[in-house]
Each structure stands twice: as C-alpha cells, then as structure tokens.
Amino acid sequence: MAYRLNEKIRDLKPYDPISGDFSVRLDANESFLPVPQKILQKIAEAVILASYNRYPDPLAKELCQSLGEYYHVSPDLVTAGNGSDELISIICSAFLMKGDTMLTLSPDFSMYRFYASIAEAKSKQYFKKPDMTIDIDQLIAAANASQAKMILFSNPCNPTSLGLKREEVRRLITSVDALVVLDEAYMDFWEESMLDEVENYDNLMILRTCSKAFGMAGIRLGFAVANRTLTNALKAVKSPYNVNTLTQRTGSVILKEGQWLRSCIEEIKSSRDMLSEKMSVLENNYSQRMHVYPSVTNFLFVKIAQAEEVYRELLKSGVAVRYLGDFLRITTGTKEENEKFMQAFEKAIRL
Known part of the structure; x- marks a missing residue:
C-alpha cells in the first residue's frame, strides 16, 4: 500500500509570497x-566573536535582557522566538488540546487559523462590523458561547490597520476564561500596548516582532511576554535552541540603539x-x-x-x-x- 498524507496536511500549499523583480x-x-553603517560595524564586531561550533544560548538571556530594557519589562518574562510566527505555532500547539476551540477575528492575520488547524483545534471566527471595528461585547459573548480556550488576534490589526484601545482589551481579558493572545506586531506605531500590564492577568500573553519598526525582518526575531507561569510553560515547550547565535547577537546590538x-x-x-x-x-x-x-x-x-x-x-x-x-x-x-x-x-x- 502507498503512503498517504493525513487529511490535515494533504491539500496544503506552501506559502507563496509575491515573487518577481519589482522596483x-x-x-x-x-x-x-x-541599518546604519555604524551599527552594522557594531554587529560585525559582535558576530565575529561568536563560537559557531557551539549551540546558541537556549534562553537567549542577553537578547531577552536587551528586549526587556528597551520595552521596560522584566527580562524574566520575555521568551525569544524565531520570528513571532514560530511563537504563534508553539502557542497553538502547546496551549490548545485536540478539539479545543480557538476564537479568531475576521479579517485578521490568516496564519492564526492555519496553526490552529495543525494543532487539531476547532477554529471559530468573530466577524468584525462592516466598518472593520470590533464590538467588544459581541466578542466577549462569542468567546463565552463557544467556550473558547484561546482568543488570538492582532492589535493593531493586520490587515485593517485599526486598533482596539486598552480599556476594551482589559474588558475582554477580565470577561473570559480563555487565554488571550495579543499579537502586538504593529504596536510600536501606536500607544495602546498592554505590555506594562502583563503581570496583572493570569490569561494574557503578548507577542511582538522586530520586523516592522526595527528593520530586522531578515534575522527573524520575535518575542512573547507573559506572567511567570505562562512564560515558564512557553520556555518549556519551545525547542531548546530556537533562536540562532547570529540573530541573538545582532538583535542584542540593535536593541541597545534606543535613540x-x-x-x-x-x-x-x-x-x-x-x-x-x-x-x-x-x-x-x-x-x-x-x-x-x-x-x-x-x-x-x-x-x-x-x-x-x-x-x-x-x-x-x-x-x-x-x-x-x-x-x-x-x-x-x-x-x-x-x-x-x-x-x-x-x-x-x-x-
């Protein structure tokens, strides 16, 4: 008998970004x-001293220290990832059990539902209003009615470019039993982040990326911030050496360039x-x-x-x-x- 792919991956197609020569x-x-030349020189000096015959630091301690200092959060609450995409995949596979319900919003980043499907979770959608805004009471009702174990959405939103203000996010977090995962990939351009409140809740995890504001898309660097319990669990389930030495060194240098x-x-x-x-x-x-x-x-x-x-x-x-x-x-x-x-x-x- 010939081997057959299982049904959850049988019809999948690889990610296909726009290709071609566009000016x-x-x-x-x-x-x-x-990245300016003077910072590139600092990066070169840092990476040339790395021990490439050794595995990278599994906890990326220096990098997490730099992230914590820049964003004014405890480094102990930071988990570095190979881009925030890796962290989304890990969170969906580890914090959801087979058959659990994950609630996403629509429209939103399409990969959320993909990772839920790979984790064999049920994916429910809350559809935004015609003007692309969110009725927070309807969202809370949808989460509770579906008995969602996780709510995952981008804030500000990709692709709508709109954001949900802090007071409404707080109301969501405190009105549901689900783990609320806020993808704040674009929050560097807005002032409504929940990073400074992350320890106030037992059901909040925040994702950030260094690709959008900081010119680090090429090194694939993202991170998660959560309370100690959630952070310890996330660090336990990620792969041991998920962020390579070059990314750790480069990220640490760039993040020290606050100005x-x-x-x-x-x-x-x-x-x-x-x-x-x-x-x-x-x-x-x-x-x-x-x-x-x-x-x-x-x-x-x-x-x-x-x-x-x-x-x-x-x-x-x-x-x-x-x-x-x-x-x-x-x-x-x-x-x-x-x-x-x-x-x-x-x-x-x-x-």
Whole structure:
C-alpha cells in the first residue's frame, strides 16, 4: 500500500509570497529603513566573536535582557522566538488540546487559523462590523458561547490597520476564561500596548516582532511576554535552541540603539501619514470607488472597486502591494517609493 498524507496536511500549499523583480516593494510590511553603517560595524564586531561550533544560548538571556530594557519589562518574562510566527505555532500547539476551540477575528492575520488547524483545534471566527471595528461585547459573548480556550488576534490589526484601545482589551481579558493572545506586531506605531500590564492577568500573553519598526525582518526575531507561569510553560515547550547565535547577537546590538530605534518609528509614522494624506485626496476625488481606513500601523488598508485590476496594473508599473479580495494593503515606503506608488496608483484607478 502507498503512503498517504493525513487529511490535515494533504491539500496544503506552501506559502507563496509575491515573487518577481519589482522596483517598489510595498507588500510585506517591512521597514524601509536600512541599518546604519555604524551599527552594522557594531554587529560585525559582535558576530565575529561568536563560537559557531557551539549551540546558541537556549534562553537567549542577553537578547531577552536587551528586549526587556528597551520595552521596560522584566527580562524574566520575555521568551525569544524565531520570528513571532514560530511563537504563534508553539502557542497553538502547546496551549490548545485536540478539539479545543480557538476564537479568531475576521479579517485578521490568516496564519492564526492555519496553526490552529495543525494543532487539531476547532477554529471559530468573530466577524468584525462592516466598518472593520470590533464590538467588544459581541466578542466577549462569542468567546463565552463557544467556550473558547484561546482568543488570538492582532492589535493593531493586520490587515485593517485599526486598533482596539486598552480599556476594551482589559474588558475582554477580565470577561473570559480563555487565554488571550495579543499579537502586538504593529504596536510600536501606536500607544495602546498592554505590555506594562502583563503581570496583572493570569490569561494574557503578548507577542511582538522586530520586523516592522526595527528593520530586522531578515534575522527573524520575535518575542512573547507573559506572567511567570505562562512564560515558564512557553520556555518549556519551545525547542531548546530556537533562536540562532547570529540573530541573538545582532538583535542584542540593535536593541541597545534606543535613540535610533525611536527615530525609525517616527520616520515610518511620518511616511505613513504623508501617504495617507495623499490617498485621502484621491478618495475625495473617487469617493464612489475607494475608501482609505485610518491607520495606526505602518501600512494603509484601502477598499477599492476592481481591486484585482488595480493590483495588476500596479505590478505592471513595477509596484508590488498586497491584494486582499476587495482590498489593497500598502506598506509605507521611502519618499521616492511612495511617490512612485502614487503615480502608478493614480494611473491605475483612472482605467
């Protein structure tokens, strides 16, 4: 008899990002800011001294110390990961039992439901209102009615660019029995983080990434913050050497550059605001065709008629954005990249 894949992976397809040679890449929500030469030199000095014949520090202590200092949290509550994607996968597989219910929101980051399916958990969805906002009372009711063991969502949201304020997040955490996992990947661009309150709750875990604001997408670095009980459990179930030596050394160096990191955030926010202003002018001219959502992230979320046609016209112009059905998600870029995008978008929308 021939071996057959099991049904949960039989029809899966590998992740397929946009490929091709595009002069402007605004599709992946990366930072457009390169690491300065003087910091690259510090990284080079740090990594050249590493013992590459030895396994990396399994607890990434120096890296967690740097993360804790930058974000003003105890390093003992920090768990480093090979990108926050790895941590999402671990959390779903370890904190959910087969048949448990995980509640996600829609629209939201699609990989949440994928990882739940691999963990053989049931995935229930709370659908946001037509304006993409969240009715917190309805969300609480949905969580309790489904007896969810975990609620996992991004705040601010990818892809809607909207955020849920702290007081509403607190109400959710204290009104459910589920573990609430907040993916704060874009919270560096907003001021509503729950990081400083994480020890107040026994059912809160926060995920962060260094890919969006800090220009570290290439080294795959994310981290989780939770109370000691949850942190100890997470460290126990992750693989022992999940963050490699190069990432640990590089991350530790960059995270000590607080002034530069804060300037990156402000520059990205400024670029986003300028792009948003220009897109809002277009929205006034094409109000029957497009709507730009307010953004507290490093990207814009735009509802647009004939979105696929506009998307393909942008590709023809050498501009890559993210196509999401009736929507486009546009990462903010350099001034030159934003200008090229606007020229291509104005041309495409007139067709």
